[in-house]
Amino acid sequence: AQFKPNLPIEIKKHKGHWEFLKDQLGASQISENSYQVHYNLGMTYRNKGLFNESKREFDECLKLRTDDAHLYLALGEVCIFLGKLDDASKYLQHIYELDFESAQCANALGVVHCLGGDFNKAIEWFQKSLALQTNFAASLNNLGICKSIQKKVGEAIEYFKKAIATGNSDAGFNLGMYYVNEGNYENALKLFSGDTADEYFGKGLVFVEQSKDDEALEFFKKTVSLKPNHAGAYYNIGFIFTKLGKFKEG
CATH class of the missing domain: 1.25.40.10 (Tetratricopeptide repeat domain)
Structure with a gap:
């Protein structure tokens, strides 16, 4: 599945990550023991592509709470970006122990299996994601990738087109690359x-x-x-x- 993290930002100008948090979130008074502070900082780092720093903050959250499904989802996704697929799977599977389901979680588990080379299992999770949320763009794109790898070109193109219809730019790039490889440059340039x-x-x-x-x-x-x-x-x-x-x- 296609992941394109944002470029890391330059944080040397910040005295420390608490000052960084104040600067990013506009918080005038923060407590270093606050669960929400660590979580917000983890998400801020995540969205900037600073995944090691993000995981550090989410790990601090785990010391304070172990019942937040959104935290395990965030940890799972960050571990995917870091290439720690076993850890990602562990965190994401724990979400189901909390009796919580979401299209985003199912998609993330699909990504773990896709990156691990188990495309049939990945497809099962992407389809489960779509069952939970019709037209979930990332899962449509990822199904296109899996079908393309399996040489099921017709199905891959249909999934890419469905993802494009939702506004997913990665799917447009993926379908465009398929056309490039096929020598269909006119259709590629349209995408x-x-x-x-x-x-x-x-x-x-x-x-x-x-x-x-x-x-x-x-x-x-x-x-x-x-x-x-x-x-x-x-x-x-x-x-x-x-x-x-x-x-x-x-």
Whole structure:
């Protein structure tokens, strides 16, 4: 399943994470023993892509409460980002012991199995997610990914299209990449018609496949202007410069 964490932010300017919390949440007086403070800080770090810091705060929450399903969901998702799939599964399964169900939790368990290579089990969880919440965008996209891996192209395309209809941009990128691989550049460009980093990257790949190096280079440069640590864009920029014999620039 496709996860695209936000770029980490620069936190050196903050004296410590409590000052960071005040700055982020506008809290004038906070207690370091407050469950909600740790939880809010964990979510703030999570949304900034600082997953180790996020888990640290959620671990502090566990010292104060062990009955909050939303905390276990947050821990499970952060562990997925950190690649700790066994821990993620443990936290997510614990949610069901609390007699709590949600489409987001079922989707997260599907992601654990998908990343672990058990696509049939992943599909079961993604479908359970959709049973709990019809048109849950992430699960539709993830079903498209699983079906694509299983070479069930027709089903994959249908799931991607359903996810796109809900506004899921990852599904648009995934379907666009399918069209690129199939040589259907016209349909790919329709899906990469926006001005996000991923769409610029997709356009660059289309032009690379057509050996239109100047056009490709333009879009890869636009990609890194919006997402400075986009490894794929830098790789392709280097590839094009090397191909053109511009070794110093590459």
